Amino acid sequence: MTAIALAVATGLAVSAAAAAQGEVTADQVVTALEGTFGVTSGQRRNHTKGPVPWASSPAPPRQCVLALHLFSGKPVPVVARFSLAGGNPKAPDTAKSARGMALEFQLPDGRLQHMAMLNTPVFGAAQPQTFLDLMLAMKPDPATGKPDPEAMKAFKASHPDNHAQAEFLAKNNPPPSYANSSYFGIHTFKFVDGDGKATAVRWRFVPQDGEKRLTDDELKSGTAEFPRGSTDRAHEQGP
Numbered sequence: 695m696t697a698i699a700l701a702v703a704t705g706l707a708v709s710a711a712a713a714a715q716g717e718v719t720a721d722q723v724v725t726a727l728e729g730t731f732g733v734t735s736g737q738r739r740n741h742t743k744g745p746v747p748w749a750s751s752p753a754p755p756r757q758c759v760l761a762l763h764l765f766s767g768k769p770v771p772v773v774a775r776f777s778l779a780g781g782n783p784k785a786p787d788t789a790k791s792a793r794g795m796a797l798e799f800q801l802p803d804g805r806l807q808h809m810a811m812l813n814t815p816v817f818g819a820a821q822p823q824t825f826l827d828l829m830l831a832m833k834p835d836p837a838t839g840k841p842d843p844e845a846m847k848a849f850k851a852s853h854p855d856n857h858a859q860a861e862f863l864a865k866n867n868p869p870p871s872y873a874n875s876s877y878f879g880i881h882t883f884k885f886v887d888g889d890g891k892a893t894a895v896r897w898r899f900v901p902q903d904g905e906k907r908l909t910d911d912e913l914k915s916g917t918a919e920f921p922r923g924s925t926d927r928a929h930e931q932g933p
Contacts, residue, residue, distance in 0.1 A: 718822035726829035731781025741794050743785050744777025745872075771800040776872040779812075786918035788908070790863045792818075795877040795899065809897055811877035813869070814862050820855035827853060867907040870920070874906035 727739040734742055778785045779792040792812045799807040819825040831849035832841045850856065869875040879897035886892050908916065 716823075718826050723822070723826055723829065726826055726833075727781050730829050730833045734781070734783050737783060739781050741777035741779060741796075742781045742783045744775055744794070746773070746775045768802075773798040773800070784918075787920040788868060788913050788916050788918060790866075790868060792859070792863065793869070793872060793875055793877075795872070810880045811897065811899065812880060813875040813877050814859050815878050816858045816862065817880055818856050818859035819853075824853045824855050828856060867910070867913060869906055870908055870912075871906075874901050874903060876900050876905055 724739050731739070731742070733739075775794075775796045777794040777796070778787070778789065779794065785791070792814050795811045795813075797809040797811075799809070801807060818828065827849055831845045833845075834840055835842050850860075877899040882894050882896055884892045885895050
């Protein structure tokens with residue numbers, strides 16, 4: 695995952711509808727995630743399942759060194775993690791859900807720069823309330839163990855900002871490896887030049903091995919867990 699592209703964002707405007715809504719708290723979101731997926735002790739509440747790759751160099755475990763010429767041209771130590779969306783630690787690798795890539799750049803002055811990305815070009819919520827409402831709608835019915843169809847139907851009807859990501863996931867099969875998918879930055883950053891002019895940007899990471907997707911037949915015949923053999927190991931030598 696060495697090819698990097700910088701995508702210019704379309705804007706930073708916040709919709710009036712989003713601003714008019716009450717603030718969504720972290721506690722509300724965590725409680726909703728736990729109500730939908732349960733609690734896995736010692737694990738994240740969202741994007742629970744996922745490997746942390748590292749380099750085969752003398753770097754410490756769980757860390758890889760990415761020779762990323764970010765701005766200075768010097769290598770920057772990075773901690774990377776790939777993941778599946780949701781709070782199920784046993785989620786099948788064949789699930790049509792978003793894949794995440796999180797990076798923590800350890801800058802020379804001791805500061806940390808975080809990047810959170812998904813392999814969908816759009817996010818599933820234009821505002822926090824949409825994400826919270828989705829988690830609440832997905833809460834399993836005790837009688838069936840599945841979300842209430844009527845609750846999901848009502849959510850979709852009242853939250854059009856969720857449609858684009860849902861349609862993308864429905865139309866695109868998951869990749870056979872984390873290394874065969876592009877990743878799009880969730881957040882927009884401001885780059886300011888010497889004249890004080892700000893440009894809104896988002897990161898996009900492009901796989902050097904190309905984007906690949908499982909076929910419908912592979913989805914039907916594949917196992918819930920992809921093998922973590924030598925091929926995956928080679929892909930995990932660094933982003």
